[in-house]
Amino acid sequence: MKIAVDAMGGDHAPEVVVNGVMKARDQWPDLEFMMFGDRAKVEPYLTDETRIEFVQADSQILNEDEPVKAVRRKKDSSMVMAAQAVKDGKAEALFSLGNTGALLATGIFVIGRIKGIERPALMPSLPTVNPNNMVNLLDCGANAESKASYLEQWALMGTIYARDIRNIAKPRVALLNNGTEFDKGDPLHQEVYQRLEKNPAINFVGNVESSNLLQDKADVIVSDGFTGNAVLKATEGMASLLLKMIKDTLLNSGIGVKLGAAMIKPALGEIKNRFSISDNGGAVLLGVNAPVIKTHGGSDEGAVISTIGQIREMLAKQTIPQVINYLKENPIK
């Protein structure tokens, strides 16, 4: 299993990426890597190249780059070269901490869509109130416009992912909608409801409202890309706003409150870590011909290692071939 890594993406690149990859390599002897980046910047950290093939990339895609343009123009960037290696069959998966939009574009334009998937979807894993379960939400913003057939295809891919990677025998799939009754929503969501209910490969449990996003009502939640993106950002925004306000209030209070705050700090820190949504593994671009996974730009070594573990699972369980084969027999149109 060989993973193509963009060493130059992320806030602490290449240090965090290189260190994470070396540790992941030591942890999983069945993994090999191709690492794309600027040798001068990578070299200080890449102290052991065992099972890591380094490839020089003369440029990189920046966070402020306009995604589609950057992918078209920067053919010599670490991200596009890594994707090209996957396209050419030299590696089997793509991993980056860089520009999300550019990674989506690279996945779609360089690696290419799965036959039978009209539009790939971005799927993070989010924490829930149940410490032993997460929820996969897709699409979270790869698509501004969505059709009913897309959402049915996403529900299928989410099901296969949750079944094989999260080991849930019959993953509960819900539709993000503006009410729980079957006839809620606009015509798009009403049609998706009908489709999900009829599809025998999908264990559809009905509509879920965004107030219950993290309430462990489903293992997989499908959404049109516009709403999924808005709901994810609203959830993240509220979590960070609230935690910041609590911190500020405690810091600016009297000595009694400060003492109290010091006593509860570890307990609060635990909640904060659990609900730092971006840190719950990588977001998968599901629907392209290889695992393409992105973790948060601010991720630490631990997040890099765990995301590589996630990619390894997807390769070992053949998630993408499973989707390809299923759709060959049972096309969703």
Added chain:
Amino acid sequence: MKIAVDAMGGDHAPEVVVNGVMKARDQWPDLEFMMFGDRAKVEPYLTDETRIEFVQADSQILNEDEPVKAVRRKKDSSMVMAAQAVKDGKAEALFSLGNTGALLATGIFVIGRIKGIERPALMPSLPTVNPNNMVNLLDCGANAESKASYLEQWALMGTIYARDIRNIAKPRVALLNNGTEFDKGDPLHQEVYQRLEKNPAINFVGNVESSNLLQDKADVIVSDGFTGNAVLKATEGMASLLLKMIKDTLLNSGIGVKLGAAMIKPALGEIKNRFSISDNGGAVLLGVNAPVIKTHGGSDEGAVISTIGQIREMLAKQTIPQVINYLKENPIK
């Protein structure tokens, strides 16, 4: 100024409603009320009927009632009778703590749309990180489907409301979208961007993402009703989930943490109150021929009184006639 009150809506009706109305009456000598409800249930609380005309209503709309059906069938309900009084010119505004969907339907079908407003919108006032400012988000769910012209009409109504009721000379209006650049979003949002930028009556400050909903980037945020509903519910859901998790963690921790928790309790309570989104005044159904305002079913007397104050402002400042007159001269199509 006479307000029609549905005394039977809400979790603590009629007690909280009747007590709140009596106190509001004592506070504002220029207010009169028509109160609709079941006399047997209201009588124990209605100890002084000065400037309160009580009208018997033989039924009520329940929270579990299907809104449109309930409004059509329960003509003798406190909510529909109160709306009918507004329609007939016996009162000038409608206030309820009951079934939101039914109140929307009552406003639209009984009181009627403003000429030139294609679809009314539901607009709550939300807290922001700035303790001295709020943000009005509309539409928050009166419409599952939205057109560009609706959003432009909502932006205009939000502007007039923020200008006159919140005393902001040139309210900043933003569009909720999936990115900040002008060309973000689907064709609907791209068209709305163009319209808002061109309308001289609207101080358009560009797109805002839902992660910044409460960051005081705008005074009024317009959204298609489906996304606005999802974002509001996601925000409320995350706030209550996080506060509950913090509470549970503190309660289930060792004695040191418990002691600390006791010390910070008042500070946390303050944040909790500020971000109990539903308690920041009533949500206005903007776009019908009279102020129609709903507060949360769980509201206390204080929330009832402050919402009545909000209705009083809307009547004093002639918010609805302002909208009607503006649209006569400057129709938005």
